[in-house]
Amino acid sequence: MNQLLKQFGTQSGGSTAWIWQRITGLVLVIALFLHYLFLHFLNGGNVTYGEVSGRLAMPLWKTIDITFLTAALYHSVQGVIMNIHDYVHRAMLRVTLVSITWVVGLILWITGIATVIAIKSL
Amino acid sequence: MAKRTFKIFRFNPETDEKPSYKTYEIDVQPAWTILDVLNEIKWFQDGTLTYRRSCRHGICGSCAMMVNGINNLACELQIATMKKDPIVIDPLPGFEIYKDLAVNMDPFYEALKRVKPWLINNDPAPSRERLQSQEEFALMGNSIACILCAACTSSCPSFWTDGEYLGPAALLKAFRYTFDTRDHGLDQRIEALDNKHGLWRCHKITNCFTACPKNLNPTEAISKLQKRIVEEKL
Ligand code: SF4
Ligand code: FES
Numbered sequence: 001m002n003q004l005l006k007q008f009g010t011q012s013g014g015s016t017a018w019i020w021q022r023i024t025g026l027v028l029v030i031a032l033f034l035h036y037l038f039l040h041f042l043n044g045g046n047v048t049y050g051e052v053s054g055r056l057a058m059p060l061w062k063t064i065d066i067t068f069l070t071a072a073l074y075h076s077v078q079g080v081i082m083n084i085h086d087y088v089h090r091a092m093l094r095v096t097l098v099s100i101t102w103v104v105g106l107i108l109w110i111t112g113i114a115t116v117i118a119i120k121s122l
Numbered sequence: 123m124a125k126r127t128f129k130i131f132r133f134n135p136e137t138d139e140k141p142s143y144k145t146y147e148i149d150v151q152p153a154w155t156i157l158d159v160l161n162e163i164k165w166f167q168d169g170t171l172t173y174r175r176s177c178r179h180g181i182c183g184s185c186a187m188m189v190n191g192i193n194n195l196a197c198e199l200q201i202a203t204m205k206k207d208p209i210v211i212d213p214l215p216g217f218e219i220y221k222d223l224a225v226n227m228d229p230f231y232e233a234l235k236r237v238k239p240w241l242i243n244n245d246p247a248p249s250r251e252r253l254q255s256q257e258e259f260a261l262m263g264n265s266i267a268c269i270l271c272a273a274c275t276s277s278c279p280s281f282w283t284d285g286e287y288l289g290p291a292a293l294l295k296a297f298r299y300t301f302d303t304r305d306h307g308l309d310q311r312i313e314a315l316d317n318k319h320g321l322w323r324c325h326k327i328t329n330c331f332t333a334c335p336k337n338l339n340p341t342e343a344i345s346k347l348q349k350r351i352v353e354e355k356l
Contacts, residue, residue: 013316014316014321015316015348015351018321018322018352019355085284085318086323
């Protein structure tokens, strides 16, 4: 049991999480660039609900923002888990903290996706 | 001869409640290293001072310690290069203290053993040596020059928080064999490397690179090893 707990949350040793952390990092660079470009520069920095919801009503933007959300959440959840693995060495506490982080990440992801999908143009 | 002041970490777990620093004023000769100063103290002023040394030529790796906040080899570090006074000498951080500057290196050697630091190749041995071309040899870089002094591992914050972390020295050793074209042992090492206490604990802090008295770059080696393991897994 203790052995099982020790391994829990380590994800095939860590290489899978590590490579996805890099991939989502790359996605974030592109998505953040698009986000800033369209939200803060191209419209003269004039962010309004109507303008944002108008864009988010388009399937292409829904896809871009869902990708953005997924990458950002995966990247941050993995970042927090990385810190937990760095500092928490008591197996039971680590399992609890890693689980809480995943659950919070999942709830945020579902909420975010539901919002993006539901948005219609004003 | 110049008079210099040295503040040296002292702790005897059998008699002292907590560590303290003791200050020594030493007449230093122009070409002296930190090790010369420690010998001067031990042999002529205070025989209770404890530290490790052996070769005095920067090759055995015994005399690594922290001088003015940076890990280094006592026998290579010239006093004349240090302007600041007093010069503060501490044991290698991150290890249990045996006495004064001598630390318990067991976790360092345990980590080293986990990466199987020897050539793994079950092919029948050729009648002469297993040849390598210059290009093949170059793949290992200068990692073969590591003297296992532990200056790098002891400077690594990931090692401070996780005493079971392999650490830069063991990972550099794993790199040295993984990128040795004569070695076939990656599948035997991968469990230790692709592990919670393995490669992925490195956050590229580069303290190891700053600390290494042989100017080796464990951080770069770890990056190459990470890429190699990921390719292996894909
Ligand atoms: S890599 Fe450098 S600092 Fe680390 S053990 Fe080898 S020689 Fe010492
Ligand atoms: S005494 Fe051997 S490396 Fe310093």
